[in-house]
Amino acid sequence: MTRRFRVTIGGVTYNVDVEELGQAAPGPGQAGAAQAAAGPAGGAAVSAGPAAAAQVGTAAHGAFASTAPAGTASAAAFGPAAPAAAGIAGNGAAPATAPAGSFPAQAPSAAPAATPASGSPVGEGQAVCAPLPGMIVDVKVTVGQQVAAGDVVAVLEAMKMENDITSPYAGTVKQVLVSKGASVSMNDPLVVIG
Amino acid sequence: MEDLVAELGAREARLRLGGGEKALAKRKEQGRLTARERLDLLFDSGSFVEIDLHVRHRGTELGMAERETPAEGVVTGFGTIDGRTVYAFSQDFTVMGGSLGEMHARKIVKVQEMALKAGCPIVGIQDSGGARIQEHIDALNGYGRIFFNNTLASGVIPQISVIMGPCAGGAVYSPGLTDFIFMVDKTSYMYITGPEVIKAVTGETTTHEALGGAQAHAERSGVAHFRAPDEPSCLAAVRRLLSFLPPNNVDDAPPGPAADPVWRAEERLLHIVPENPNKPYDVREVIGAVVDGGDFLEVQPGWAMNMVVGFARLDGRTVGIVANQARVLAGCIDINASDKAARFIRFCDAFNIPVITFVDTPGYLPGTAQEYGGIIRHGAKLLYAYCEATVPKLVVVLRKAYGGAYLAMSSQSLGADFTVAWPTAEIAVMGADGAANVLFKPGPETEDPQSARAEWIARYKEKFNTPYNAAGRGFVEAVIDPRQTRPLLAQALRALGTKRESRPAKKHGNFPV
Numbered sequence: 259m260t261r262r263f264r265v266t267i268g269g270v271t272y273n274v275d276v277e278e279l280g281q282a283a284p285g286p287g288q289a290g291a292a293q294a295a296a297g298p299a300g301g302a303a304v305s306a307g308p309a310a311a312a313q314v315g316t317a318a319h320g321a322f323a324s325t326a327p328a329g330t331a332s333a334a335a336f337g338p339a340a341p342a343a344a345g346i347a348g349n350g351a352a353p354a355t356a357p358a359g360s361f362p363a364q365a366p367s368a369a370p371a372a373t374p375a376s377g378s379p380v381g382e383g384q385a386v387c388a389p390l391p392g393m394i395v396d397v398k399v400t401v402g403q404q405v406a407a408g409d410v411v412a413v414l415e416a417m418k419m420e421n422d423i424t425s426p427y428a429g430t431v432k433q434v435l436v437s438k439g440a441s442v443s444m445n446d447p448l449v450v451i452g
Numbered sequence: 453m454e455d456l457v458a459e460l461g462a463r464e465a466r467l468r469l470g471g472g473e474k475a476l477a478k479r480k481e482q483g484r485l486t487a488r489e490r491l492d493l494l495f496d497s498g499s500f501v502e503i504d505l506h507v508r509h510r511g512t513e514l515g516m517a518e519r520e521t522p523a524e525g526v527v528t529g530f531g532t533i534d535g536r537t538v539y540a541f542s543q544d545f546t547v548m549g550g551s552l553g554e555m556h557a558r559k560i561v562k563v564q565e566m567a568l569k570a571g572c573p574i575v576g577i578q579d580s581g582g583a584r585i586q587e588h589i590d591a592l593n594g595y596g597r598i599f600f601n602n603t604l605a606s607g608v609i610p611q612i613s614v615i616m617g618p619c620a621g622g623a624v625y626s627p628g629l630t631d632f633i634f635m636v637d638k639t640s641y642m643y644i645t646g647p648e649v650i651k652a653v654t655g656e657t658t659t660h661e662a663l664g665g666a667q668a669h670a671e672r673s674g675v676a677h678f679r680a681p682d683e684p685s686c687l688a689a690v691r692r693l694l695s696f697l698p699p700n701n702v703d704d705a706p707p708g709p710a711a712d713p714v715w716r717a718e719e720r721l722l723h724i725v726p727e728n729p730n731k732p733y734d735v736r737e738v739i740g741a742v743v744d745g746g747d748f749l750e751v752q753p754g755w756a757m758n759m760v761v762g763f764a765r766l767d768g769r770t771v772g773i774v775a776n777q778a779r780v781l782a783g784c785i786d787i788n789a790s791d792k793a794a795r796f797i798r799f800c801d802a803f804n805i806p807v808i809t810f811v812d813t814p815g816y817l818p819g820t821a822q823e824y825g826g827i828i829r830h831g832a833k834l835l836y837a838y839c840e841a842t843v844p845k846l847v848v849v850l851r852k853a854y855g856g857a858y859l860a861m862s863s864q865s866l867g868a869d870f871t872v873a874w875p876t877a878e879i880a881v882m883g884a885d886g887a888a889n890v891l892f893k894p895g896p897e898t899e900d901p902q903s904a905r906a907e908w909i910a911r912y913k914e915k916f917n918t919p920y921n922a923a924g925r926g927f928v929e930a931v932i933d934p935r936q937t938r939p940l941l942a943q944a945l946r947a948l949g950t951k952r953e954s955r956p957a958k959k960h961g962n963f964p965v
Contacts, residue, residue, distance in 0.1 A: 389780075389781055390781055390782065390784075390817075391819075415730070416782060417781070417782035417783075417784055417814045417815075417817075418729065418730055418782070418814055418883065419730055419731075419732055419778065419782035419783070419814065420730050420731060420732065421732060421779070421780075421781075421782055422732060422779060444819070444821075
């Protein structure tokens with residue numbers, strides 16, 4: 259299961275994908291890092307133990323490696339890198355020794371900025387995500403507004419179509435994460451409904 | 453004689469109690485119907501004839517010798533739905549958890565064979581804990597025989613599966629081999645491995661509902677074609693589906709009511725599809741305006757919503773509808789949309805149901821997820837299904853029809869019989885911007901490349917982003933006033949009523965799966 263976090267470091271926001279591999283055997287000396295990741299996000303975000311922590315490091319690295327400044331610098335989806343990181347963590351190596359783990363500590367510390375994504379019921383609401391990569395041409399809701407299921411929350415221009423993005427949930431708009439003109443990647447959270 | 457008849461009555465009454473009064477009462481408490489109540493609701497009142505009520509198991513091991521299993525945990529038989537014969541089986545969860553033993557399977561196999569011989573649809577109501585372990589390999593063999601018959605019957609009689617309880621492990625593949633799967637919210641589950649096994653093996657935690665519930669299969673996996681909030685409405689939906697279907701691959705579907713005049717020109721059609729190709733709309737409004745009485749039964753409405761498929765009637769005759777949905781993923785064709793449409797088209801072709809296609813797609817969905825997911829082999833299904841189909845194929849090009857996607861959506865090149873385009877249609881090899889990227893080359897003498905490019909694009913649009921190039925080659929039969937869509941399609945459908953199209957003799961093609 260992949261979770262997405264929005265991490266702001268030095269005023270620049272990154273989207274970080276974290277793949278949750280479940281309860282891997284804890285490696286020595288890794289528990290602290292795991293808690294650092296899990297704690298601030300309310301315990302719901304990363305519950306996977308050391309393997310997940312190692313991946314947060316890797317994911318952050320992926321984000322840093324990207325030069326795009328906007329919120330679209332989504333860390334590359336985990337392919338082969340994730341199992342490698344997990345394996346190393348499980349063997350008791352420090353995350354820093356993971357090939358890609360150049361910034362293992364910073365990512366967890368930035369976790370409070372994490373935004374629940376992919377419609378999973380985490381924290382204060384459920385995110386409505388972009389079904390296609392494209393550009394936001396209109397945001398139809400503001401924080402605090404009531405929406406019904408099926409209401410249009412934003413208009414996303416993609417594939418030469420002004421796609422109405424509707425909320426699958428009814429509730430109150432808790433966060434608006436994009437503004438007019440923003441470029442978004444597929445599955446980027448646009449608004450959070452609580 | 454009276455005594456013997458009385459004894460028969462007593463025997464039958466006992467067998468019809470299934471797992472006993474207590475178990476039946478518990479079902480009622482849970483708000484669930486019993487196996488027999490489900491059949492009563494499915495069939496015309498009082499029409500169901502039960503067979504093999506007295507069948508008994510032959511198990512001897514693991515305590516089976518002394519065990520009674522009334523009706524072997526499955527009710528089988530036939531009856532009428534809207535006056536037309538349908539065969540059915542309904543698993544009884546109150547008898548050993550609806551578990552499938554040797555004779556339970558044999559009852560299902562028999563009713564499958566009866567349906568196949570008679571050329572009538574079969575409905576299977578699934579509510580079973582799985583294979584009856586006490587009957588070991590005999591139970592497994594039973595599943596295998598059911599799968600075999602499902603495959604023999606495929607394309608000969610409509611097969612419908614209704615999941616009204618657990619359906620796990622190998623048991624899922626009988627429904628998986630049938631034409632349509634119905635599920636009920638919160639009470640039906642389908643999966644190969646359940647949450648407990650997943651937890652033990654991979655550590656992933658999930659629930660029955662999240663993993664294999666109606667919503668999961670109606671919206672994420674595409675396994676379920678229809679989803680209902682409760683059991684009675686689910687069975688009503690099965691009846692409605694059957695009303696559109698022919699009984700077999702030779703006989704016709706029953707004609708619908710002739711209340712809606714074929715010549716009805718529909719003013720609404722001038723306003724549903726926006727002229728601006730960047731504006732979305734709901735293609736189901738177009739479908740509703742064209743078909744008889746606006747009556748459209750959408751199949752898999754919650755999955756791959758960028759492609760709309762379903763049954764309707766035109767001129768009283770059942771037709772299959774395939775349409776790009778511009779308001780979901782811009783109407784792009786992707787892996788799931790190809791899969792959904794291809795299977796639907798093959799069903800229609802197998803049962804002689806003409807296919808009407810409404811086209812408005814910018815193309816295939818770009819991205820690594822699509823390419824790595826195998827859009828080439830999945831997309832090929834759509835092409836194959838249209839090429840292979842010999843039923844009348846009618847096409848309405850509403851707006852965009854570009855490149856490979858134009859070809860895939862039942863183009864004349866793939867054997868469409870009758871194609872019309874609205875004046876809003878853009879049938880071209882590619883969009884103007886894309887064409888400009890390849891073909892527009894400003895020379896050194898071009899003063900303002902920007903405006904020259906814009907001019908080039910405008911000229912391209914005027915010349916190529918219209919239906920008239922395709923019409924000029926005869927690739928569309930007519931460019932029409934949208935209001936005339938229904939009358940023209942109905943006339944074409946009548947004209948094609950006697951269509952014959954033969955194909956090279958072969959064992960079977962190698963369908964891309």
